[in-house]
Amino acid sequence: MGAIVIDLEKCNGCTMCSRACPYQAIEMADKKARWIEDRCTLCGACLESCKFDALFGEMPVPEVPDFSDRRGVWVFVEQHDGEFHRSAFELLGCARGLADELGQEVVAAVLGNDLKEKASRLIHHGADRCILVDDPSLAYYQTCTHTHALSELVKQHRPNILLIAATHLGRDMAPRLARRLGLGLTADCTRLTIDPDERILLQTRPAFGGNIMATIVSRFSRPQTATVRPGIMTPLPADSSRTGEVSVAQVDMAACREFTRVLECVLPEEKGVDLASAKIIVAGGRPVCSDRGVSVLREFADAVGGEMACTRVVVEEGFLPATRQVGQTGQSVRPAVYFACGISGAVQHKAGMDGSRYVVAINKDPDAPIFEIADFAIVGDLFEILPALTRAMRER
Amino acid sequence: MNIVVLVKQVPNTTDVKIDPKTGNLIREGVASIINPEDRHGLEAGLQIREKLGGTVTVISMGPPQAMETVCECLAMGADRGILLSDRAFAGADTWATSTALGMAVRKLGEFDLILAGRQAIDGDTAQIGPQVAEFLRIAQLTYVRRLDAQEGKVIAERALEDGCEHIEAPTPVLVTVLGALNKPRHPTVEGILAATSERSPVEVWNAADIGVKVQDVGLAGSLTHVVRTFTPKGARDTRRLEGSATVIAAELLEALRQKEIRLGE
Numbered sequence: 059m060g061a062i063v064i065d066l067e068k069c070n071g072c073t074m075c076s077r078a079c080p081y082q083a084i085e086m087a088d089k090k091a092r093w094i095e096d097r098c099t100l101c102g103a104c105l106e107s108c109k110f111d112a113l114f115g116e117m118p119v120p121e122v123p124d125f126s127d128r129r130g131v132w133v134f135v136e137q138h139d140g141e142f143h144r145s146a147f148e149l150l151g152c153a154r155g156l157a158d159e160l161g162q163e164v165v166a167a168v169l170g171n172d173l174k175e176k177a178s179r180l181i182h183h184g185a186d187r188c189i190l191v192d193d194p195s196l197a198y199y200q201t202c203t204h205t206h207a208l209s210e211l212v213k214q215h216r217p218n219i220l221l222i223a224a225t226h227l228g229r230d231m232a233p234r235l236a237r238r239l240g241l242g243l244t245a246d247c248t249r250l251t252i253d254p255d256e257r258i259l260l261q262t263r264p265a266f267g268g269n270i271m272a273t274i275v276s277r278f279s280r281p282q283t284a285t286v287r288p289g290i291m292t293p294l295p296a297d298s299s300r301t302g303e304v305s306v307a308q309v310d311m312a313a314c315r316e317f318t319r320v321l322e323c324v325l326p327e328e329k330g331v332d333l334a335s336a337k338i339i340v341a342g343g344r345p346v347c348s349d350r351g352v353s354v355l356r357e358f359a360d361a362v363g364g365e366m367a368c369t370r371v372v373v374e375e376g377f378l379p380a381t382r383q384v385g386q387t388g389q390s391v392r393p394a395v396y397f398a399c400g401i402s403g404a405v406q407h408k409a410g411m412d413g414s415r416y417v418v419a420i421n422k423d424p425d426a427p428i429f430e431i432a433d434f435a436i437v438g439d440l441f442e443i444l445p446a447l448t449r450a451m452r453e454r
Numbered sequence: 455m456n457i458v459v460l461v462k463q464v465p466n467t468t469d470v471k472i473d474p475k476t477g478n479l480i481r482e483g484v485a486s487i488i489n490p491e492d493r494h495g496l497e498a499g500l501q502i503r504e505k506l507g508g509t510v511t512v513i514s515m516g517p518p519q520a521m522e523t524v525c526e527c528l529a530m531g532a533d534r535g536i537l538l539s540d541r542a543f544a545g546a547d548t549w550a551t552s553t554a555l556g557m558a559v560r561k562l563g564e565f566d567l568i569l570a571g572r573q574a575i576d577g578d579t580a581q582i583g584p585q586v587a588e589f590l591r592i593a594q595l596t597y598v599r600r601l602d603a604q605e606g607k608v609i610a611e612r613a614l615e616d617g618c619e620h621i622e623a624p625t626p627v628l629v630t631v632l633g634a635l636n637k638p639r640h641p642t643v644e645g646i647l648a649a650t651s652e653r654s655p656v657e658v659w660n661a662a663d664i665g666v667k668v669q670d671v672g673l674a675g676s677l678t679h680v681v682r683t684f685t686p687k688g689a690r691d692t693r694r695l696e697g698s699a700t701v702i703a704a705e706l707l708e709a710l711r712q713k714e715i716r717l718g719e
Contacts, residue, residue, distance in 0.1 A: 323618075
């Protein structure tokens, strides 16, 4: 910690420093300045004010520590009921590229119970090594147990980079972990690269609903930690010839105090919608908010073999379940073709689908923003266009 | 129950632009509001106070104009408002922000429940809630869409990507809420008059008041730094399809076939 030192020989009690202090941290006593440590924020305003060289500051200087010994690109592997979440494979694909650039290894960190047999899949998808913490208390996600186990692993192994999926789970755990370990954390990254000069992680993320992109660095802490939007990074194809070490790390889970108790977990009735891996998506906006609208959408989706999706308003109006929502608060998708039907193209929606290879936009409003990111623009009524498309598909 | 609500003042839009010369956000002409999900956090706090008694204290960090937000919270019914405002707080990332908010909560003393919106519409990070909870070493419940507070504990419904979970946590606990939780009330006229009067229970705290050094907060205390901001470009060549629905349908299917998109398989 720093300090302000007052040379009482030189201080002539002019009060300039006391008046310059924004925090009332210097008072006058016996016609001399007196430093009040509790109030001082070490801002340095007093130092500049003294004309008699009576004040000296011992200020903490921020230095970028030497992190050259930190190695390894780590992926936190999210799992539910013992099944690895698809985001883990996306992160491994991304981590592989970063690690090759740095000449370092990819490590998959798995927290769970009895998952050792499955770990080879992570190796096949790009990990060089897999480290597990195997404990019954980690079978179901809880903030306190997972944060504890992962932070202990990070302390033991001192990685250079740590990637966590920006799922509900990841966005619950990552900030807690970062605060505990003193890590900078960048949320919801959509692009990760290595700076060619500094060799640090460039973390690019959308802000203001995707209107602005920011590239962020963590120079002062390791591992450089980022959460990554699911559905953006590309997994590597499985290569079963890849081999790697799978080890079990010892973490004292008894040291973790349980705060919370899960009473029950309620899964939705409709399961198995996997928009993120759908090749064709037929998405509807406000105009499909009717029984007829949904059926027109469904008939076309069935005809092209696509999954139905929608904007937030369709979920809010109760016409499709939340699992089919695409956008900032829904899912990110990257199909080969995305049919945007009656979707105006708010930035929040675009954020979830602008990685699509081709976008077909159908909208009555010729000025709808969706047309700005469309490959094929159709200005018209989806209640005419979609049935025509469905007929044309069936006639083929 | 002693309740603390964390609120943030944000631009009333996500439609912001970057000044191409300075690289800074253009905020002129954009009205400010209470971050929408934070209003739901405040509403939850007010409802719990109505049921169990206690106090609701609002804490916000921001420039002096963020006092508008604190006053609006008082006008909705909060008992006390604190604005953390100091040039030393400017430019903070979530690490430095959670340090300041955590120190402010600590200065308040005893509390049972901290409420906040899940995330703010300007940054969308959702990091402040968990980071403040960790700073204070208390439990956290995020993505909460139903909340039942009782003496000594809360029971919450957390939204998951598919489904939800019901969790019980002892107090003190920090809860971040979704808009689905409740419908926020409007400020009352009497509330607005009281909140903006001379005897309004609002305070402004600076770095010294919460006991931090300038090196620990704001840009200086941040662990992450923005090296570049830019406007994403939409790089697609748009082809307009015109004519009757039948003609458009045939053209589109042919164009997609040429791009080797396989439909209906």
